[in-house]
Amino acid sequence: MKPMDWSYWERNTFLSPCDVLVVGGGITGLSTAISLLEANPHLQVTVLERGFLPLGASTRNAGFACFGSMTELLDDMARMGEGAAWQLVARRWAGLRLLRQRLGDETIRFRPTGGYELFCEKDEAAWVACLEKMDAFNEAMRDISGMQVTWSVADEAIERLGLGQVRHLIHTDGEGMIDTGRMMDALIRLARERGARLLFGLAVEGWQPHGDGVEVATNAGCVLRARHLVVTTNGFARRLLPELSILPARNQVLVTPVLDEVPFDGTFHYLKGYVYFRNVDGRVLLGGGRHLDIEGETTDAFGTTQRIRSFLLEILEQVVLPGRKIAPEYWWSGIMGVGEEKKPIIRTLSPRVHVAVRLGGMGVAIGSLVGQEVAELVREQMA
Numbered sequence: 001m002k003p004m005d006w007s008y009w010e011r012n013t014f015l016s017p018c019d020v021l022v023v024g025g026g027i028t029g030l031s032t033a034i035s036l037l038e039a040n041p042h043l044q045v046t047v048l049e050r051g052f053l054p055l056g057a058s059t060r061n062a063g064f065a066c067f068g069s070m071t072e073l074l075d076d077m078a079r080m081g082e083g084a085a086w087q088l089v090a091r092r093w094a095g096l097r098l099l100r101q102r103l104g105d106e107t108i109r110f111r112p113t114g115g116y117e118l119f120c121e122k123d124e125a126a127w128v129a130c131l132e133k134m135d136a137f138n139e140a141m142r143d144i145s146g147m148q149v150t151w152s153v154a155d156e157a158i159e160r161l162g163l164g165q166v167r168h169l170i171h172t173d174g175e176g177m178i179d180t181g182r183m184m185d186a187l188i189r190l191a192r193e194r195g196a197r198l199l200f201g202l203a204v205e206g207w208q209p210h211g212d213g214v215e216v217a218t219n220a221g222c223v224l225r226a227r228h229l230v231v232t233t234n235g236f237a238r239r240l241l242p243e244l245s246i247l248p249a250r251n252q253v254l255v256t257p258v259l260d261e262v263p264f265d266g267t268f269h270y271l272k273g274y275v276y277f278r279n280v281d282g283r284v285l286l287g288g289g290r291h292l293d294i295e296g297e298t299t300d301a302f303g304t305t306q307r308i309r310s311f312l313l314e315i316l317e318q319v320v321l322p323g324r325k326i327a328p329e330y331w332w333s334g335i336m337g338v339g340e341e342k343k344p345i346i347r348t349l350s351p352r353v354h355v356a357v358r359l360g361g362m363g364v365a366i367g368s369l370v371g372q373e374v375a376e377l378v379r380e381q382m383a
């Protein structure tokens with residue numbers, strides 16, 4: 001459709017200039033809009049989402065409300081140093097609190113089930129490293145969460161949980177699970193309630209400075225103007241901003257049919273978080289395996305592969321529900337945004353263009369906070 005085809009009414013409502021245009025309607029984009037409007041209800045905020053649903057990671061994740069397993073934290077510390085790794089844990093903790101306060105535990109079906117990390121025979125070295133660090137980690141976590149004990153050995157639970165090949169287990173207190181679909185539905189409703197205009201099925205193709213703002217080109221041919229632009233396209237960010245240090249990372253997930261019995265209730269981490277599973281509505285959700293083919297999974301194309309499907313099925317049959325052969329009822333993938341540094345990019349790129357991306361595998365936890373932080377950046381520039 002050509003721009004001249006837009007009606008007088010369309011131009012003066014849906015397509016009219018606004019204060020802030022947010023690109024991307026995932027957790028980060030919606031949280032950005034909500035934070036902007038909570039700080040100033042008079043702002044005109046429009047969110048542009050290319051899908052009829054927010055199709056990236058936010059509606060496709062595992063719904064873990066988690067702040068890091070011990071092996072993941074040890075890995076983070078080796079990569080970014082202890083201080084930065086604990087800062088990230090603190091942000092995840094604060095982000096989860098904000099999400100829960102904003103939407104309500106009942107709405108998002110948050111349950112504080114606790115979580116576990118698994119260690120099989122070949123993971124002995126990792127297990128010993130965790131044991132050595134457990135007291136120090138609990139002390140550091142006490143300052144963040146106020147919990148006396150976060151991580152504890154739970155080997156006695158292996159049999160009760162029905163796990164196969166598992167030698168050791170660490171229990172994580174304070175971890176939980178949510179219903180991802182409900183969270184996103186509630187975020188969409190709240191953004192609208194606060195006054196945001198949400199336009200679905202409209203992809204941004206580029207922008208340029210225009211007067212004292214930005215002019216944004218879309219795939220529908222219409223041009224939208226705003227005083228400020230916030231890009232929250234995460235795993236797809238390089239398509240609009242090739243200079244950013246961010247790569248797409250696909251993650252594959254399965255869900256079983258409803259089972260007679262799921263012998264556990266909680267979130268489970270394995271192999272530094274590369275594999276994860278939980279129960280949901282009488283089923284098991286299991287995902288991960290990206291480490292098997294990092295190169296192949298560095299893509300922003302949705303899809304599943306035989307190699308990772310086989311791996312996940314093997315884990316399902318040997319570790320999660322040993323001895324049972326179960327054909328999954330659902331398979332899907334989601335696209336994360338990752339980088340060398342395990343830290344979101346929240347930055348003003350030019351006085352009127354801002355970005356909040358690279359949430360890795362922790363956007364449920366930090367997405368609300370990242371939205372709040374980029375909203376604050378925009379407000380500083382507007383003042």
Ligand SMILES: Cc1cc2nc3c(=O)[nH]c(=O)nc-3n(C[C@H](O)[C@H](O)[C@H](O)COP(=O)(O)OP(=O)(O)OC[C@H]3O[C@@H](n4cnc5c(N)ncnc54)[C@H](O)[C@@H]3O)c2cc1C
Nearest residue numbers: 024026027028055056057058061062064204334362363364
């Ligand atoms: C399989 C999987 C499991 C995960 N499990 C967990 C978990 O248990 N716990 C946790 O904390 N985190 C988890 N994550 C990570 C978490 O889901 C993400 O970090 C989070 O959803 C990122 O949100 P976002 O809004 O930044 O990005 P997204 O949700 O990807 O949103 C970006 C949006 O931008 C839109 N978009 C892209 N290009 C354009 C364009 N040109 N114009 C307009 N719109 C555009 C996309 O359609 C998309 O909706 C998981 C991720 C995956 C993939």
